[in-house]
Amino acid sequence: MREKETSEGRETADGEGRRTRRRDPRRRERVLDAALDVLAEDGVAGITHRKVAARADVPLGSVTYHFVSLTELCTRAFARYIEQRSTEYEALFAEVTSREDLTEVLVERVRGGPSRHRSAVLGFVTQEWTRSSRAVLARFTGPEAAARLDALLEGMIMDTLLSTEREPRAEIRAATAPSA
Structure with missing residues (x-):
């Protein structure tokens, strides 16, 4: 045809x-x-x-x-x-013009995170891990510093998992060393 x-x-x-x-x-x-x-x-x-x-x-x-x-x-x-x-x-x-503006944007970024991909079950498991991890770190740093260090470590570990280049050991040491 x-x-x-x-x-x-x-x-x-x-x-x-x-x-x-x-x-x-x-x-x-x-x-x-x-x-x-x-x-x-x-x-x-x-x-x-x-x-x-x-x-x-x-x-x-x-x-x-x-x-x-x-x-x-x-x-x-x-x-x-x-x-x-x-x-x-x-x-x-x-619109960031000051350190305060920067802080506010960062706070909103963390609080607003990628919520559409959250899972209630995964959130519960992650929360339990976070409590445990922070409790261990708090023995050496105190609770507030442990929370910040835990968040830093989680981010750095994620970065290591996803990156093709390893962060230099000295930079990891500098970032995670307790401040005096």
Whole structure:
């Protein structure tokens, strides 16, 4: 059966139309956003090309056309996430003109954290770990310093897990050494 191109897609010789998707300049970004959603819900182990295609409402071939592997898809999705969050983070400090302003922005940042990804069960387990960790540190530093040191350690450990470069030993020592 012969087909001809129309403004709505392809039309067969008997007049039956078959809609095709035309140029979609944001398709790649939609796929990346969908990949981030799937990653947030199912984790790296649960992501598939099919899940991402369904979430982005694109044909499976579009996902594999733009990203040859799941590793590339995840890497590009995380890079997009970092780019978006970096822009938002920079904007948080746009009005900072003093040390007090900086402190207020930081306090709000910590208090407002990434709540959409919180899990009640994980929160409970984490809270128990935090209590235990701070109790051990408090034997050497006191409760207030233990809380700050614990938060610093958690952040530094997370940074070590996610970074490709190790923090120099001397800098870790300087950051964690009790102040006189």
